Amino acid sequence: MELPTSEIRSIASCRQDFPSLKRKGPDRELVYLDGPGGSQVPAPVIEAIGDYYRLCNSNTHGAFVTSQETDQIIAGVRLKMAALLGADTPAAISFGQNMTTLNFSLSKALARYLPGDAEILITQLDHEANRGPWLTLKEQGFTVKEVPVQPDGTLDYDDLRQKINSKTGLVAVGYASNAIGTVNDLKLISDLTKAAGALLLVDAVHYAPHFSIDVNHIDCDFLLCSAYKFYGPHVGVLYCREGLLNELTTDRLVTQDAAAPHRIETGTLNHAALAGVGAAVDYLAGFGQGGSLPEKIRNGMNQIAMYEFELYKNFYSALCQVSGLAIIGPAPDPVWHTPTISFTLETHTPQEVCQHLAIRGICAWDGHFYALRAIEGLGLLDRGGVTRLGISIYTSREELDYTVDCLRQLVE
Ligand SMILES: Cc1ncc(COP(=O)(O)O)c(C=O)c1O
Structure with a gap:
């Protein structure tokens, strides 16, 4: 665009x-x-949702016109979300009901992927949506450790350094606190996580409406956000590093596409809402200059910040x-x-x-x-x-x- x-x-x-x-x-x-x-x-987001119902409401993958348009809309929204998050490919973008539901699906999949004695690191500063799914894995024998919040509202990075080790399988951390607004030092956390050989999952739900995001720069394996926080409808978005989702055993029907990004998308997506997500990304890009959509988004988000x-x-x-x-x-x-x-x-x-x-x-x-x-x-x-x-x-x-x-x- x-x-x-x-x-x-x-x-x-x-x-x-x-x-x-x-x-x-x-x-x-x-x-x-x-x-x-x-x-x-x-209004452009509301119109996109209304237009979907007015003009092309249908199931996916049919030979008929509205179904083909639905396929195109969904493919287009993946491209736009990839641009918003700095992802290299739309295959890295999966959709779901909301962030919490996607994170629970991911935690079930990672429980089958991580070694049985793996440790999972979460933080005290995070929304329960990035704690609960990991805490439930304690029932399966995983050790879940928590990095505390300091009285000044920042994470205790010394504690994080002490808790992260070669047994750490996953670090699940927020980009920014929805309760008090603190932005976490993602570059530091990412460096420590990679040095330990662990996976990094970032909850960017509160960060995404305010700043530009680059999943390659923060070098994360997973990043989640929710379109209803950045001027769109209620849809959850998951970025998975290219190739990684295909290695995970997700809960899915035999009839479901086994390849990323569909591998974790159970049932029918909310097509109309997805049309709205695409319009929300375009809306944010509309504040920025540049020759390509990713440039406009980055510039637009910097203007917003x-x-x-x-x-x-x-x-x-x-x-x-x-x-x-x-x-x-x-x-x-x-x-x-x-x-x-x-x-x-x-x-x-x-x-x-x-x-x-x-x-x-x-x-x-x-x-x-x-x-x-x-x-x-x-x-x-x-x-x-x-x-x-x-x-x-x-x-x-x-x-x-x-x-x-x-x-x-x-x-x-
Ligand atoms: C930081 C953060 N993470 C996760 C969530 C949960 O998102 P969702 O409502 O899409 O499940 C929220 C919702 O407020 C949030 O602010």
Whole structure:
């Protein structure tokens, strides 16, 4: 897909692309700050899903026109997702219901692949979706070790160095924390993992909407993400290093294509949603310059990262002025933090904060966001976790100022 330079979209004016941003709250349009829970969806994505149902709803691999178009759509989406993740081939991209389901399928397959005495390394900072599937393998005799989160919200890399060894079969780690926004040092983790001869699996669900990804650069074996976090529909995406999926014994029907990328895709995929995933990738590419789709995506994601960081820096400073408000995790950084801010208030529980915001039309979530162990490790579970505010491409400075005002009202 080639977009002439003149058609490069401006992030600053992308709000008009999102129909849901016009939805009225009590006094004003709703303010969506729960992007880390799921982003809003732009019109081109909604249209692509609708068009699929309007024009070519059918099963795959038939001789008739709608079936052939469905095959083409799915093949095209694999190419686009490969471009988004920096993968060399669309055969490295599999789809599923969501990230969690794909990760469970993968854990079952890896239990048949790894040596029986292999150790699996997970982290305290991760979402349960990248812990639960590996913890279940304890029942089959695998040793699962956990790298703790430090009080500053970063992973304890010294502990990781100590725990990784020649018996380590898999390191399963997040790219960024959906609870507090910390970006992990993937290059370091990758180097340590490869030196130990282990496989590296990366949960990029929270990272993918904010930064460009290159699976070859981080040298991972598996990477998972979810399109509903990057302006698409509810579809999980799995990258598997070329050739690796074919070596795994997955749960599949005898009638199912045994070759990658289909080998782990059970049943019928959500074709309409996949059409939406392709449109979401095109939408992100629309913010970037370049001669090819991968270049446009990389450039577009870099524009997004810079744009969001500016908003995030100012928002962070304003929140620091709210009395009794404590931000959890490292300070703003253009590389080592996503534009996701989690905090506690001395005077109110996170649930009370979110109720106060909800009445004023601000959509924000409280609790542990399924990163249960991270919130527990930071000593915040007994106090109801944290309030999380996520910046997305459609977030405006005015919305963030309004949010700070609403928080001030609560404490003053
Ligand atoms: C970091 C992270 N990993 C995994 C998941 C689970 O993704 P899914 O809902 O696609 O299963 C989430 C969902 O919030 C997440 O934020």
